[in-house]
Amino acid sequence: MAIETPDTPVATDYEVVIGLEVHSQLLTRSKMFCSCATDYANAAPNTHVCPVCMGMPGVLPVINQEAVAYTIMTALALNCTIPEYSKFDRKNYPYPDLMKGYQISQYDIPLSKDGYLTIEYDGQTRRIGITRVHLEEDTARLLHHGSYSLIDVNRSGTPLMEIVSEPDMRSPEEARLYMQKLREILVYLGVSSGRMEEGSLRCDANISVRPRGQQQLGVKTEIKNMNSFRAVERALAYEAQRQIEMLRTGQPIHQETRGWVETRGITVPQRSKEQAHDYRYFPEPDLPPLVISRAWVKELFEKLPELPDARRARYMEEYGLSTQDANVLTEDKALGDYFEQVVSAFPTSDRKARAKAASNLVINEVMRLLKAHSISIEHSLLKPAAVANLLDLLDQERITGKQSKDVLDEAFASGKLPEVIVKEKGIAPPISDKGELERIIEEVIANNPRAANDYRSGKTNAIQSLIGQVMKQTRGQAKADIVRPLLQSKLDETPSA
Ligand SMILES: [Zn+2]
Numbered sequence: 001m002a003i004e005t006p007d008t009p010v011a012t013d014y015e016v017v018i019g020l021e022v023h024s025q026l027l028t029r030s031k032m033f034c035s036c037a038t039d040y041a042n043a044a045p046n047t048h049v050c051p052v053c054m055g056m057p058g059v060l061p062v063i064n065q066e067a068v069a070y071t072i073m074t075a076l077a078l079n080c081t082i083p084e085y086s087k088f089d090r091k092n093y094p095y096p097d098l099m100k101g102y103q104i105s106q107y108d109i110p111l112s113k114d115g116y117l118t119i120e121y122d123g124q125t126r127r128i129g130i131t132r133v134h135l136e137e138d139t140a141r142l143l144h145h146g147s148y149s150l151i152d153v154n155r156s157g158t159p160l161m162e163i164v165s166e167p168d169m170r171s172p173e174e175a176r177l178y179m180q181k182l183r184e185i186l187v188y189l190g191v192s193s194g195r196m197e198e199g200s201l202r203c204d205a206n207i208s209v210r211p212r213g214q215q216q217l218g219v220k221t222e223i224k225n226m227n228s229f230r231a232v233e234r235a236l237a238y239e240a241q242r243q244i245e246m247l248r249t250g251q252p253i254h255q256e257t258r259g260w261v262e263t264r265g266i267t268v269p270q271r272s273k274e275q276a277h278d279y280r281y282f283p284e285p286d287l288p289p290l291v292i293s294r295a296w297v298k299e300l301f302e303k304l305p306e307l308p309d310a311r312r313a314r315y316m317e318e319y320g321l322s323t324q325d326a327n328v329l330t331e332d333k334a335l336g337d338y339f340e341q342v343v344s345a346f347p348t349s350d351r352k353a354r355a356k357a358a359s360n361l362v363i364n365e366v367m368r369l370l371k372a373h374s375i376s377i378e379h380s381l382l383k384p385a386a387v388a389n390l391l392d393l394l395d396q397e398r399i400t401g402k403q404s405k406d407v408l409d410e411a412f413a414s415g416k417l418p419e420v421i422v423k424e425k426g427i428a429p430p431i432s433d434k435g436e437l438e439r440i441i442e443e444v445i446a447n448n449p450r451a452a453n454d455y456r457s458g459k460t461n462a463i464q465s466l467i468g469q470v471m472k473q474t475r476g477q478a479k480a481d482i483v484r485p486l487l488q489s490k491l492d493e494t495p496s497a
Pocket of ligand 1: 031049050051054157
């Protein structure tokens with residue numbers, strides 16, 4: 001079927017219904033049920049393994065308390081209820097990457113339920129329901145080589161948190177916004193690396209369409225293999241359009257799992273969708289049920305860091321930043337932390353004005369340099385103290401805005417403090433002494449009679465070359481906004497040569 005996506009708008013006579021299942025590996029040091037380290041990213045295959053995560057018979061799993069804590073923290077940040085009792089269950093399915101032949105997951109009594117998160121869409125705040133946040137273990141990895149496959153067990157048993165949303169999203173764009181917001185929260189909490197491209201954060205989507213106004217949900221498909229925000233939006237736009245075309249032409253939609261093929265921009269059938277009973281869930285007999293004390297939940301709640309929405313609101317309130325600037329600075333936690341370190345180096349007087357100046361410098365200049373050099377803010381040589389120092393120099397008019405750009409470039413490259421660079425390069429403070437400037441201007445007019453006469457006879461552009469001469473004489477240390485009016489009045493009051 002030739003369907004153009006994602007530019008094709010979803011037809012308005014049908015409504016799209018989307019729910020997301022997001023899996024995130026947790027940033028614990030050890031695996032979910034054994035003491036193997038989880039830092040296998042750059043390790044040789046099958047080096048982070050033990051009898052437990054290899055699924056040997058007769059071994060006993062032990063629950064990783066930190067993984068449970070991270071899951072509860074996430075659930076609390078997503079406004080979920082935490083039950084006093086929870087348990088793990090076996091989810092049985094045969095697949096070569098599942099070492100035990102079953103996965104330890106959670107079925108009917110997950111660690112949390114009934115939460116929500118909010119997104120801003122189309123100028124409105126939309127609340128997306130969270131069905132549950134539960135805990136399970138990741139599988140091994142299969143590496144396919146033509147006619148055979150190899151298995152790497154390093155990933156097996158890595159703590160994997162699953163966040164299931166309600167089918168509350170009504171467009172592919174909303175699904176992307178939800179995913180972005182969720183990622184922000186996970187990264188702020190410090191429980192996830194948030195790296196979709198590496199597969200440590202993954203997203204499956206359930207999507208169906210129905211004629212607008214119909215209450216009953218249509219038959220849904222599940223889409224897998226989307227490893228970027230853009231892929232989520234594109235895959236869902238394609239799938240929505242495909243389903244609408246099927247309904248329009250009277251063809252049945254099959255409940256199935258489909259894979260997103262990034263290179264072709266389409267979804268393709270993978271397998272028919274399992275029902276819960278296919279997994280023969282039963283309580284995991286090797287693990288005790290979890291009794292979750294209220295005191296512990298309270299302790300975890302009190303430990304929650306400031307979350308992106310709260311930080312955004314604070315930046316607007318405390319620093320007087322615009323919504324847009326506050327959004328940019330809070331999207332990436334590290335960037336917000338950096339900005340705050342710049343701000344905290346300020347004297348307390350006129351905090352808002354300085355915060356605004358810092359925000360402009362970080363958003364316009366620092367981010368531009370980071371992008372141009374493909375460096376993350378955490379790895380930049382330019383420290384917050386250097387940015388604060390540059391703002392000080394500008395404030396004290398020891399350098400001009402133009403000079404500050406060169407100084408910043410140098411500070412970015414070398415990590416030196418701007419005041420050191422200014423001293424080393426002999427950058428002089430701008431000339432704002434009017435008497436000194438007037439003397440230079442008179443000299444320039446006297447030495448450039450033709451340009452002066454051109455200006456007086458109405459060729460106003462001729463003033464540019466005179467300004468250029470003044471800047472040259474002052475070695476760029478005069479402020480252009482002072483030079484121009486001074487030059488104009490001098491030209492007007494001196495007669496033609
Ligand atoms: Zn292990």
